Amino acid sequence: MLDKTTEVPHQGCYSHHSCVRVLFGLHGGHLDAFLMGHANMSMRLVDTRHETVAVQAAERRAKASVLVQEEGGGGLGVCFVTVNSRFCNGIPGLATAFADHSFHDQFVLAKPITNFAHRIKNLISWGNVAALFASRLGPDPRAIKGLLRLLQESKRPVIVLGTGAKDAVPQTSTLVQTLHLPTFHSTKYSTTFPHTHSMSCGSATLLALLPTLSHQQPDLILLLSARTAFILGGRSGAKIPNTGCNIAQVDTAGGEIGRSFDVSLAVSASNALVAANSNTDP
Numbered sequence: 001m002l003d004k005t006t007e008v009p010h011q012g013c014y015s016h017h018s019c020v021r022v023l024f025g026l027h028g029g030h031l032d033a034f035l036m037g038h039a040n041m042s043m044r045l046v047d048t049r050h051e052t053v054a055v056q057a058a059e060r061r062a063k064a065s066v067l068v069q070e071e072g073g074g075g076l077g078v079c080f081v082t083v084n085s086r087f088c089n090g091i092p093g094l095a096t097a098f099a100d101h102s103f104h105d106q107f108v109l110a111k112p113i114t115n116f117a118h119r120i121k122n123l124i125s126w127g128n129v130a131a132l133f134a135s136r137l138g139p140d141p142r143a144i145k146g147l148l149r150l151l152q153e154s155k156r157p158v159i160v161l162g163t164g165a166k167d168a169v170p171q172t173s174t175l176v177q178t179l180h181l182p183t184f185h186s187t188k189y190s191t192t193f194p195h196t197h198s199m200s201c202g203s204a205t206l207l208a209l210l211p212t213l214s215h216q217q218p219d220l221i222l223l224l225s226a227r228t229a230f231i232l233g234g235r236s237g238a239k240i241p242n243t244g245c246n247i248a249q250v251d252t253a254g255g256e257i258g259r260s261f262d263v264s265l266a267v268s269a270s271n272a273l274v275a276a277n278s279n280t281d282p
Contacts, residue, residue, distance in 0.1 A: 020078050024048050024057040028082025032259035039235075051089035054079040139250075139269040146265050147222070147248050151179065154220035154246065159183040160204050160232070164225020164252060166192040172224065173197060186226045208238040217241045223249040228260035235260055 022044045027035065038045060048054040062077030081090045087106050091113070111117040151157055159181050165172050169192050176183045176199050184204040185193060193200065204226075210217050221240060226232065228249075233239035240247065246264040249257045254268040 020076050022046065022061065023078045023080055024054040024061075025080035026051055026054060026082065026086065028086065031080065031082060034080065036235075036260070048079075051079075051081045051086055054081060055090045139267045143265065143267045147267065150220055150246055150248055150265060151222075154218075156216060156218045157181055157220035157222065158201075158207070158218045159222045159224060160226045161185045161193055161224050162226030163188055169193060181222070186231050188231050204232060204239050207240075208233065218245055220246045220248065223247065223251075225251055227251070227256050 020043065023038060024046045025031075026048060035045060046057065048057055058077035058079035060077070079090070081087050083106070087109075091109070107117060107119045157179075159176060159179075161172065161183060163186070165185075172193065176197065181199060182201045183193070183197070183199045184201050184207060186204050195202075207217070218241065228234070228240055235242065237243075240261060247261055248265040248267070249263045250267045250269060251257050252269065254266070257263060257266040257268065
Protein backbone atom coordinates (compact mmCIF):
# COMPACT_ATOMS: atom_id res chain seq x y z
CA MET A 1 0.00 0.00 0.00
CA LEU A 2 1.21 3.51 -0.69
CA ASP A 3 -0.26 6.99 -0.50
CA LYS A 4 1.87 8.65 -3.19
CA THR A 5 4.91 7.30 -4.96
CA THR A 6 8.17 8.81 -3.76
CA GLU A 7 10.54 7.39 -6.32
CA VAL A 8 9.28 8.94 -9.54
CA PRO A 9 10.23 12.63 -8.93
CA HIS A 10 13.88 11.65 -8.49
CA GLN A 11 13.96 10.40 -12.08
CA GLY A 12 14.03 14.03 -13.25
CA CYS A 13 16.30 15.54 -10.60
CA TYR A 14 19.58 15.23 -12.52
CA SER A 15 18.11 16.80 -15.64
CA HIS A 16 16.52 19.60 -13.62
CA HIS A 17 19.77 20.42 -11.81
CA SER A 18 21.51 20.47 -15.20
CA CYS A 19 19.10 23.22 -16.31
CA VAL A 20 17.36 20.95 -18.78
CA ARG A 21 13.80 22.10 -19.50
CA VAL A 22 12.95 20.37 -22.79
CA LEU A 23 13.54 16.75 -23.82
CA PHE A 24 12.92 15.08 -27.18
CA GLY A 25 12.25 11.42 -27.65
CA LEU A 26 9.99 8.46 -28.19
CA HIS A 27 8.14 6.58 -25.46
CA GLY A 28 9.03 3.05 -24.41
CA GLY A 29 7.36 0.95 -21.71
CA HIS A 30 10.29 0.92 -19.32
CA LEU A 31 10.63 4.73 -19.61
CA ASP A 32 7.37 5.32 -17.70
CA ALA A 33 9.07 6.34 -14.45
CA PHE A 34 11.56 8.49 -16.37
CA LEU A 35 8.77 10.33 -18.19
CA MET A 36 6.66 10.76 -15.04
CA GLY A 37 9.65 12.12 -13.12
CA HIS A 38 10.39 14.76 -15.75
CA ALA A 39 6.73 15.67 -16.19
CA ASN A 40 6.30 16.06 -12.44
CA MET A 41 9.17 18.55 -12.47
CA SER A 42 7.42 20.65 -15.12
CA MET A 43 9.75 19.74 -17.99
CA ARG A 44 8.50 19.67 -21.58
CA LEU A 45 8.51 16.23 -23.19
CA VAL A 46 8.32 16.41 -26.98
CA ASP A 47 7.19 13.22 -28.76
CA THR A 48 9.10 13.19 -32.04
CA ARG A 49 7.53 10.01 -33.42
CA HIS A 50 10.98 8.76 -34.52
CA GLU A 51 14.31 8.41 -32.74
CA THR A 52 16.36 10.03 -35.52
CA VAL A 53 14.20 13.13 -35.25
CA ALA A 54 14.69 13.15 -31.46
CA VAL A 55 18.48 13.18 -31.86
CA GLN A 56 18.39 15.85 -34.54
CA ALA A 57 15.95 18.03 -32.58
CA ALA A 58 18.18 17.86 -29.50
CA GLU A 59 21.21 18.68 -31.65
CA ARG A 60 19.49 21.71 -33.18
CA ARG A 61 18.36 22.92 -29.79
CA ALA A 62 21.92 22.71 -28.49
CA LYS A 63 23.27 24.59 -31.52
CA ALA A 64 20.65 27.30 -31.12
CA SER A 65 22.49 28.29 -27.97
CA VAL A 66 21.02 31.78 -27.74
CA LEU A 67 17.46 30.49 -27.67
CA VAL A 68 18.29 27.66 -25.30
CA GLN A 69 20.13 29.88 -22.81
CA GLU A 70 17.34 32.43 -22.84
CA GLU A 71 14.95 29.69 -21.74
CA GLY A 72 17.33 28.49 -19.04
CA GLY A 73 18.46 25.40 -20.89
CA GLY A 74 22.18 25.98 -20.42
CA GLY A 75 22.96 25.00 -24.03
CA LEU A 76 22.09 21.36 -23.47
CA GLY A 77 20.16 19.36 -26.04
CA VAL A 78 18.66 16.23 -24.48
CA CYS A 79 16.89 13.29 -26.09
CA PHE A 80 15.75 9.90 -24.85
CA VAL A 81 15.23 6.65 -26.76
CA THR A 82 14.42 3.09 -25.85
CA VAL A 83 16.34 -0.13 -26.56
CA ASN A 84 17.50 -2.42 -29.37
CA SER A 85 16.49 -1.38 -32.91
CA ARG A 86 14.92 1.84 -31.62
CA PHE A 87 18.24 2.80 -30.04
CA CYS A 88 19.91 2.30 -33.41
CA ASN A 89 17.29 4.51 -35.06
CA GLY A 90 18.88 7.36 -33.14
CA ILE A 91 22.21 6.81 -34.89
CA PRO A 92 21.71 7.98 -38.51
CA GLY A 93 23.46 5.78 -41.02
CA LEU A 94 23.52 2.65 -38.83
CA ALA A 95 21.71 -0.34 -40.28
CA THR A 96 18.96 -0.85 -37.72
CA ALA A 97 18.10 -4.31 -38.99
CA PHE A 98 21.42 -5.54 -37.58
CA ALA A 99 20.32 -4.71 -34.05
CA ASP A 100 16.64 -5.64 -34.29
CA HIS A 101 15.74 -7.67 -31.19
CA SER A 102 19.43 -8.13 -30.31
CA PHE A 103 20.95 -7.46 -26.91
CA HIS A 104 24.04 -5.53 -27.90
CA ASP A 105 26.05 -3.33 -25.57
CA GLN A 106 24.59 0.10 -26.25
CA PHE A 107 27.23 1.88 -24.17
CA VAL A 108 30.04 0.45 -26.31
CA LEU A 109 28.18 1.50 -29.46
CA ALA A 110 27.56 5.04 -28.25
CA LYS A 111 30.99 5.80 -26.74
CA PRO A 112 33.02 6.24 -29.98
CA ILE A 113 30.53 8.66 -31.52
CA THR A 114 29.64 10.83 -28.52
CA ASN A 115 31.62 13.43 -26.59
CA PHE A 116 30.55 11.92 -23.29
CA ALA A 117 29.19 8.48 -22.42
CA HIS A 118 29.02 7.07 -18.91
CA ARG A 119 27.66 3.80 -17.51
CA ILE A 120 25.91 4.10 -14.15
CA LYS A 121 26.93 1.08 -12.07
CA ASN A 122 25.58 1.99 -8.63
CA LEU A 123 21.85 2.63 -8.26
CA ILE A 124 20.18 4.33 -5.32
CA SER A 125 16.88 2.87 -4.12
CA TRP A 126 14.67 5.87 -3.39
CA GLY A 127 12.34 4.51 -0.73
CA ASN A 128 12.54 0.97 -2.12
CA VAL A 129 10.25 1.94 -4.99
CA ALA A 130 7.58 3.48 -2.78
CA ALA A 131 7.66 0.61 -0.27
CA LEU A 132 4.70 -1.74 -0.41
CA PHE A 133 3.58 -3.52 2.73
CA ALA A 134 5.79 -6.49 3.61
CA SER A 135 3.70 -9.54 4.53
CA ARG A 136 3.24 -13.24 3.90
CA LEU A 137 1.91 -14.62 0.61
CA GLY A 138 -1.20 -12.73 -0.40
CA PRO A 139 -2.41 -9.17 0.12
CA ASP A 140 -1.59 -7.48 3.38
CA PRO A 141 -4.74 -7.13 5.56
CA ARG A 142 -4.00 -3.41 5.92
CA ALA A 143 -4.08 -3.04 2.14
CA ILE A 144 -7.46 -4.78 1.99
CA LYS A 145 -8.81 -2.48 4.72
CA GLY A 146 -7.45 0.51 2.86
CA LEU A 147 -9.21 -0.66 -0.30
CA LEU A 148 -12.52 -1.05 1.54
CA ARG A 149 -12.09 2.42 3.02
CA LEU A 150 -11.61 3.93 -0.44
CA LEU A 151 -14.70 2.09 -1.68
CA GLN A 152 -16.77 3.44 1.22
CA GLU A 153 -15.62 7.00 0.60
CA SER A 154 -16.19 6.95 -3.18
CA LYS A 155 -19.40 7.89 -4.98
CA ARG A 156 -18.64 6.64 -8.50
CA PRO A 157 -16.34 3.61 -8.20
CA VAL A 158 -15.69 1.25 -11.12
CA ILE A 159 -13.56 -1.83 -11.74
CA VAL A 160 -11.30 -2.31 -14.77
CA LEU A 161 -10.12 -5.85 -15.50
CA GLY A 162 -6.89 -6.71 -17.29
CA THR A 163 -5.33 -9.85 -18.72
CA GLY A 164 -4.27 -11.07 -15.28
CA ALA A 165 -7.94 -11.60 -14.37
CA LYS A 166 -8.28 -14.55 -16.74
CA ASP A 167 -7.12 -17.04 -14.09
CA ALA A 168 -9.50 -15.79 -11.38
CA VAL A 169 -12.86 -15.57 -13.10
CA PRO A 170 -15.02 -17.19 -10.36
CA GLN A 171 -13.40 -15.13 -7.61
CA THR A 172 -13.54 -11.92 -9.64
CA SER A 173 -17.19 -12.52 -10.56
CA THR A 174 -18.06 -13.04 -6.90
CA LEU A 175 -16.15 -9.90 -5.91
CA VAL A 176 -17.90 -7.82 -8.58
CA GLN A 177 -21.32 -9.15 -7.53
CA THR A 178 -20.60 -8.55 -3.83
CA LEU A 179 -19.38 -4.99 -4.34
CA HIS A 180 -22.03 -4.36 -7.03
CA LEU A 181 -19.69 -2.17 -9.08
CA PRO A 182 -19.74 -1.41 -12.83
CA THR A 183 -16.99 -3.51 -14.37
CA PHE A 184 -15.09 -2.76 -17.58
CA HIS A 185 -12.32 -4.64 -19.33
CA SER A 186 -9.24 -3.38 -21.14
CA THR A 187 -9.21 -3.80 -24.91
CA LYS A 188 -6.51 -6.42 -24.46
CA TYR A 189 -8.77 -8.59 -22.31
CA SER A 190 -12.41 -9.33 -23.06
CA THR A 191 -12.95 -13.06 -23.36
CA THR A 192 -13.05 -14.67 -19.91
CA PHE A 193 -15.21 -12.45 -17.72
CA PRO A 194 -18.81 -13.26 -18.76
CA HIS A 195 -20.48 -10.59 -20.86
CA THR A 196 -23.79 -11.78 -19.40
CA HIS A 197 -22.76 -10.74 -15.89
CA SER A 198 -25.19 -8.15 -14.54
CA MET A 199 -22.35 -5.68 -13.80
CA SER A 200 -20.42 -6.14 -17.06
CA CYS A 201 -20.21 -2.79 -18.88
CA GLY A 202 -17.96 -3.69 -21.79
CA SER A 203 -14.71 -2.10 -22.92
CA ALA A 204 -12.93 0.52 -20.81
CA THR A 205 -12.89 2.63 -23.98
CA LEU A 206 -16.45 3.58 -23.07
CA LEU A 207 -15.12 5.51 -20.06
CA ALA A 208 -13.74 8.10 -22.49
CA LEU A 209 -17.31 8.88 -23.62
CA LEU A 210 -18.56 9.96 -20.18
CA PRO A 211 -17.61 13.67 -20.49
CA THR A 212 -19.13 13.80 -23.98
CA LEU A 213 -22.38 12.43 -22.58
CA SER A 214 -22.29 15.01 -19.74
CA HIS A 215 -21.64 12.33 -17.13
CA GLN A 216 -19.05 12.58 -14.38
CA GLN A 217 -15.95 10.42 -14.56
CA PRO A 218 -15.29 7.81 -11.86
CA ASP A 219 -13.86 9.04 -8.56
CA LEU A 220 -12.33 5.62 -7.82
CA ILE A 221 -10.95 3.06 -10.27
CA LEU A 222 -9.95 -0.40 -9.06
CA LEU A 223 -7.47 -1.83 -11.56
CA LEU A 224 -7.42 -5.62 -11.30
CA SER A 225 -4.32 -6.71 -13.23
CA ALA A 226 -4.99 -3.92 -15.74
CA ARG A 227 -1.90 -1.88 -16.54
CA THR A 228 -2.03 1.80 -17.35
CA ALA A 229 -0.22 1.82 -20.68
CA PHE A 230 -1.49 3.11 -24.03
CA ILE A 231 -4.31 0.53 -24.01
CA LEU A 232 -5.95 2.46 -21.16
CA GLY A 233 -5.11 5.84 -22.63
CA GLY A 234 -1.80 6.34 -20.83
CA ARG A 235 -1.65 9.66 -18.97
CA SER A 236 -4.13 11.38 -21.31
CA GLY A 237 -6.92 11.29 -18.73
CA ALA A 238 -9.43 10.04 -21.30
CA LYS A 239 -10.07 6.66 -19.68
CA ILE A 240 -8.23 6.96 -16.36
CA PRO A 241 -8.92 10.49 -15.01
CA ASN A 242 -5.89 12.66 -14.26
CA THR A 243 -7.59 14.50 -11.39
CA GLY A 244 -10.34 13.88 -8.88
CA CYS A 245 -9.97 10.12 -9.01
CA ASN A 246 -8.31 7.67 -6.63
CA ILE A 247 -6.61 4.70 -8.24
CA ALA A 248 -6.28 1.36 -6.46
CA GLN A 249 -4.08 -1.01 -8.45
CA VAL A 250 -3.78 -4.76 -7.95
CA ASP A 251 -1.01 -6.56 -9.80
CA THR A 252 1.14 -9.63 -9.26
CA ALA A 253 4.20 -7.63 -10.37
CA GLY A 254 4.87 -4.86 -7.87
CA GLY A 255 7.08 -3.04 -10.39
CA GLU A 256 4.07 -2.47 -12.66
CA ILE A 257 2.12 -0.58 -10.01
CA GLY A 258 2.17 3.20 -10.39
CA ARG A 259 4.20 3.24 -13.62
CA SER A 260 1.97 5.77 -15.35
CA PHE A 261 -0.04 7.27 -12.49
CA ASP A 262 0.47 8.01 -8.84
CA VAL A 263 -1.79 5.48 -7.14
CA SER A 264 -3.69 5.89 -3.89
CA LEU A 265 -3.44 2.21 -2.96
CA ALA A 266 -1.16 -0.55 -4.23
CA VAL A 267 -1.80 -4.25 -3.67
CA SER A 268 0.80 -6.71 -4.87
CA ALA A 269 -1.19 -9.93 -5.16
CA SER A 270 -3.35 -11.91 -7.56
CA ASN A 271 -7.01 -11.11 -8.15
CA ALA A 272 -8.01 -14.43 -6.59
CA LEU A 273 -6.28 -13.59 -3.31
CA VAL A 274 -7.78 -10.11 -3.21
CA ALA A 275 -11.25 -11.47 -3.88
CA ALA A 276 -10.84 -14.11 -1.19
CA ASN A 277 -9.88 -11.43 1.34
CA SER A 278 -12.49 -8.86 0.27
CA ASN A 279 -14.72 -9.58 3.26
CA THR A 280 -12.18 -8.18 5.73
CA ASP A 281 -13.89 -5.82 8.14
CA PRO A 282 -12.58 -2.24 7.84
